[in-house]
Amino acid sequence: MDKLTVIMKRVLQKNNWGLYFKGQPLLEMPVNGDASIYKLNDIQISELEGAISDEFKRLIEEVNNQGEAECQEKKESSEEM
Helix, strand or coil: CHHHHHHHHHHHHHCCCCCECCCCCEEEECCCCCCCEEEECECCHHHHHHHHHHHHHHHHHHHHHHHHHHHHHHHHHHHHC
């Protein structure tokens, strides 16, 4: 899990790539006057790491629950015989 996070972080930094929020890619910055200044609404590496980690935890929990259910089904079917 940590390896994938490190690899993704390295690829993003090596290629000078960034991630941004798709629904709101630009943030309007407050300024005096009529003109507006916009800032890229980018995602911090720590946010990416946290999101990847959370998704892996969810996936691992799902696989474990699925495995437990399959084991229970096998146990119940073998008891019926």
